[in-house]
Amino acid sequence: MALIEVDKISKTYTLGDVEVNALRGVSLTIGKGEFVSIMGASGSGKSTFMNILGCLDKPTGGRYLLDGVDISGLDRDELAEIRNGKIGFVFQGFNLLPRTQAIENVELPMFYKGVPAAKRTERARAALSMVGLEDRAKHYPNQLSGGQQQRVAIARALVNEAPIILADEPTGNLDTKTSVEIMDLFRHLNAENGITIILVTHEPDIAEWSRRTIRFMDGQLMSDEERTERHG
Amino acid sequence: MVNVPWTAKLALRALKANKMRTLLTMLGIIIGVAAVIAMLAVGTGATRKITEQISTMGSNLLIVLPGSTTSGGIRMGAGTQPTLTAGDAQAISTEAPAVDAVAPVLSGTAQVVYGHQNWSTGIVGTTPAMLTVRDWPLAEGRGFTRADVRNATKVCLLGQTVVDNLFGDEDPVGKDIRIQNLPFTVIGVLAVKGQSVMGQDQDDTIMIPLTTAQTKLFGTAFPGMIRIMLVKAKSTGELDNAQTQITDILRQRHHIGPKQDDDFTVRNLTQIMKTAEQSTKIMTLLLGAIASVSLLVGGIGIMNIMLVSITERTREIGIRMAIGAKTWDIRFQFLMEAFIMSMIGGIGGIIIGMSGSAVLSRIAGWPAVVSPFSIFLAFGFSGAVGIFFGFYPAYKASLLNPIDALRYE
Structure with missing residues (x-):
């Protein structure tokens, strides 16, 4: 069974009197363990699609099944629970909480899940060591480099053992060398831990790290290509 | 499933991040609570003093005054006519069952x-x-x-x-x-x-x-x-009976006809004093009520600052929502901040109010009694103010759209 099953979803915003069709009938499936990149110009609907995939927003039409659950019927708190347990977010701007230690940032999703204290610390340490930052646990975000902050964000996305990581331009604020490190980490997590990774980017060389690229244009799917050879 | 100690820790950290602002906001509550405590202390002190004085006067006391003289149509006021005798006193003490003693x-x-x-x-x-x-x-x-x-x-x-x-x-x-x-x-x-x-x-x-x-x-x-x-x-309940019995005995002894006025007056002193006590109590309440207006103003200050804080921290709220904070997680977090501010303010206010009323009573020679009740009241009130005025900002924060909140610069 597909992990993500999107069936003719559409999203219409009303801005004053004007109706904007951000998505017009998009259908696709993403299986467990895939590494997908989503590309498209701004205004193509890729961000809207990403928000819906991430359960931050609900489609106005069509059906979205995540792990067999129909998202459109859920309320605010049920969506929050899905985000908490099934989806790990990685953002362009890292979005760590300021004045909060790296390990506390990583622990945050577990608080909202209600994980007991002892287990929290243990799992947060494990997640930090997966991204190679076990020695930076007590550092504050402003004491960490951009690449390190993004690693903390990835550790936070991993910590509730979410099957999906949604990364929105994760390398947008990083230099090339650090970008490569972060992409390498994603590929590792995908290959070794079987985590499904969905990556929004507008940089073709970042998209090349994935094995499947979906392109959006004017709120519709333009192309959906599998890549056979792996990026070296 | 809200984690209280963790939320409290978060709230404290957020409050510490803006020490000056937190202090100024708490000042509103501190002043309000201190004012309530001091006013109630002064009022309670006054009431207690009156109660003490009433008890020194003797309890269940009636006072019988002779009547007024009238000469040439000019009435001279109570006590001017020498109508009471030791015999009257004797008669009352033996004949009136509701009377304990007569002096x-x-x-x-x-x-x-x-x-x-x-x-x-x-x-x-x-x-x-x-x-x-x-x-x-x-x-x-x-x-x-x-x-x-x-x-x-x-x-x-x-x-x-x-x-x-x-x-x-x-x-x-x-x-x-x-x-x-x-x-x-x-x-x-x-x-x-x-x-x-x-x-x-x-x-x-x-x-x-x-x-x-x-x-x-x-x-x-x-x-x-x-x-x-x-x-x-004999007892407080017998005061009215005693008054009637005294009147009957004295009317009979003074040979006053059914249509004639009494040539004496019976006053219920305890009643008069109780009225004085009552009015001081009302005064205390009034003072407290006026003081609590400043507590209200302090509460509005908290609401104001919480609203500013929520706007500033929109992005943080967005992050929390994205990684799984539910409506009540967010609400509880901001409620906790407001609550902690008002509680710390409340404690500060109690300390300042207590020392203030001590100083006041020393300088003015006015008795000031800080009752446990007023401390309890001030404490409970400031907590309630925090929750009441913290709720709207917290509610507003919890209803933010996560996408907009995440994009907020």
């Missing part, structure tokens, strides 16, 4: 001499019942007896103020003093009563047997005449 009083002012000292004070001619009626124990010596009253002996009881002025440190019991040149033997000293409700020094007095006053000190035009009588009812 007739004939009083006047006289110059008192002991050795080189002299002093002018109020002389109260009365019966041994006086000490019962006024709940007035003796500090030393003995009280005078019925026999003293019957024989009009020249013995006296001194109030503490008289003792201080005439005797200094000397023990007065057994000594002879002169009241208007008549020698009296001091047989006892009255316990200290302090000020009356009207501010009179109740200890500035001498008690002598009624008959001695009538026959030897203040010669009266009518034999057996007394000025007033103090009546103690």
Whole structure:
């Protein structure tokens, strides 16, 4: 069974009197363990699609099944629970909480899940060591480099053992060398831990790290290509 | 499934991040709570003082005054007609079942001499019942007896103020003093009563047997005449009965016809004092109510700052929502911040209010009593203010759209 099953979803915003069709009938499936990149110009609907995939927003039409659950019927708190347990977010701007230690940032999703204290610390340490930052646990975000902050964000996305990581331009604020490190980490997590990774980017060389690229244009799917050879 | 200690820790951290702002916001609550505490302390102090004075006056007390004289159509006011006698007092004490004791009083002012000292004070001619009626124990010596009253002996009881002025440190019991040149033997000293409700020094007095006053000190035009009588009812519930019985007995003894007015007045002193007490209590409430307005203003300050804080932290709220914070997680977080601010403010206010009222009572010589109730009230009130005024900002935060919140710059 597909992990993500999107069936003719559409999203219409009303801005004053004007109706904007951000998505017009998009259908696709993403299986467990895939590494997908989503590309498209701004205004193509890729961000809207990403928000819906991430359960931050609900489609106005069509059906979205995540792990067999129909998202459109859920309320605010049920969506929050899905985000908490099934989806790990990685953002362009890292979005760590300021004045909060790296390990506390990583622990945050577990608080909202209600994980007991002892287990929290243990799992947060494990997640930090997966991204190679076990020695930076007590550092504050402003004491960490951009690449390190993004690693903390990835550790936070991993910590509730979410099957999906949604990364929105994760390398947008990083230099090339650090970008490569972060992409390498994603590929590792995908290959070794079987985590499904969905990556929004507008940089073709970042998209090349994935094995499947979906392109959006004017709120519709333009192309959906599998890549056979792996990026070296 | 909200994690309280963790939320409290988060809230404290957020408050510490903006120390100056937090302090200024708390100041509103501190001032409000301190004002409530101080006002209630002053009010409670005043009430307590009045209650104390009422209890020094004696409990369940009725006062019977003679009626007014009318000469040529001009009425002279209560007490101007010498209509009450020792016989009336005797009759009331034996015939009125609701009455516990009756103390007739004939009083006047006289110059008192002991050795080189002299002093002018109020002389109260009365019966041994006086000490019962006024709940007035003796500090030393003995009280005078019925026999003293019957024989009009020249013995006296001194109030503490008289003792201080005439005797200094000397023990007065057994000594002879002169009241208007008549020698009296001091047989006892009255316990200290302090000020009356009207501010009179109740200890500035001498008690002598009624008959001695009538026959030897203040010669009266009518034999057996007394000025007033103090009546103690059996209980508070019997006060009204006692009043009716006294009226009936006196009307009968004074041969007052059904259509004639009383030639005496019965006043329920306890009632009057209770009214005074009641009005001080209302005053206290009023002061407290005015002070709590400032607490309200403090609460609005908290709401204001929380709204600013939520706007500033929109992005943080977005992050929390994206990684799984539910409506109540967000609400609880901001409620906790408001609550902690107002509680710390409340504690600060209690400390300042208590020390403030202590200083006030020392400077102004005004009794100030900080009751546990007012502390409890102020504490509960400030917590409630925090929750009440914190709720709207918290509610607003919890309803943010996560996508907009995440994009907020």
